[in-house]
Amino acid sequence: MHPKDSDVASYTDSYFVRTKGVVEKFGDCPVTYAIFLRRPCVAAPRLAVDWLQEIAKARGTRFQIDLNFNEGDWVGAGEPLLYLSGSFKHLADLETLYLQKLGACCVAAYNAYTMCIDLPHIAFMAMDARHCAGTEMAEMMAYAASVGSEAAQRQSGAAGFIGNANDSTAHYFGRKTGLGTMPHALIGYAGSTLRAAEMFVETYPDQDLTVLVDYFGQEVTDGLDVCKRFPEMAAEGRIGMRLDTHGGRFLEGLDPQKSYAVLERFEPKSIRGYRTETELRYLVGTGVSAAAIWHMREQLDAHGFDKVKIVASSGFGPAKCKVMAYSRAPIDVIGTGSYLPEVWTETYATSDIISYDGVPRVKVGREFLLKKQEGQP
16 A cells, blocks of 8 residues: 555645644534546546555545446546545545546556557557656556456457566566566677577577567568577467667668558558548658558568567557558557556546535536536436
8 A cells, every 4th residue: 555544644735634634623524525537538446446445444434435437437528437435534635645546547548448449459568667657657557558458358359458568567467477578788788689589599498589670770681580590489470570660760671652662562541541640650651650560571471481470669559559450550469658648637637525514515617526426417
């Protein structure tokens, strides 16, 4: 439990602490809070609810938590996610902290859900931890990805998130350990992509091999070299090529004209008709574009390595995943941390008291929360 009950006062907004002091002096009363986001989201309340229950236990009291949505449900803008009732004295100083555990999770779950829905046949791996502001946020984001993924799996049979990059949060994805093989640092250490692959196989002979192939700007050449060095693993589908080409250059063998030509061969509809500048960049631009993925698949297949998988990473958020869907990019796995909320202000959850001692009362402009509480249309 973080923070512990003894630490709440130092982490919460001071005006909540002072409110608690006033209530203790002038008399406690039962209150009900309505908690909501101002934008659509996917319900991911478990971390906040678990923390509230632990705090109630530590304080020797009970909170009534009425969830309006099941975990993974779609929630409209302004719809109360839950109602929280109990002693005002015990709830007054908790608002800052349970809102921290709620809003960002719900928006990240929404993003993960939409990505999985758009690409139901592609497996995802959560690689968000390095982008998080500390271990607590990393846990929140892993939890959120698992919620969005499970919602997509229930709705459309999507493959969803199959795992994540570290051990501590792997349990959210039904695993004991994180997934992954090598970073760019190992390739720099080895001196070549092929040697890094050899070193990995010698160290972990029973594990599948996913090779980062962009370090030297020779994605196709180095990828084929690895496949030729380990033909049995390639034939068994135990090798993956991770494309992580940065946005400053094209994947080996491509330029704007050749990128258009690749999509014209494989998915011409994707480049015909109106496309925004961002969509065109994802289709035929630098970095890991749809054309780059199709080009890599074409080269692997032409050399007899049709069982080798393609793992795509680098900026795969909801918008890029949507482009990959209508270009039918032949991706096997997407490694992403880009379901993290891009606009942090959209993650702000809000908590308003809607009744004091059983009497409905809320600030002007939030009367719609009263209607929800009273069951009115």
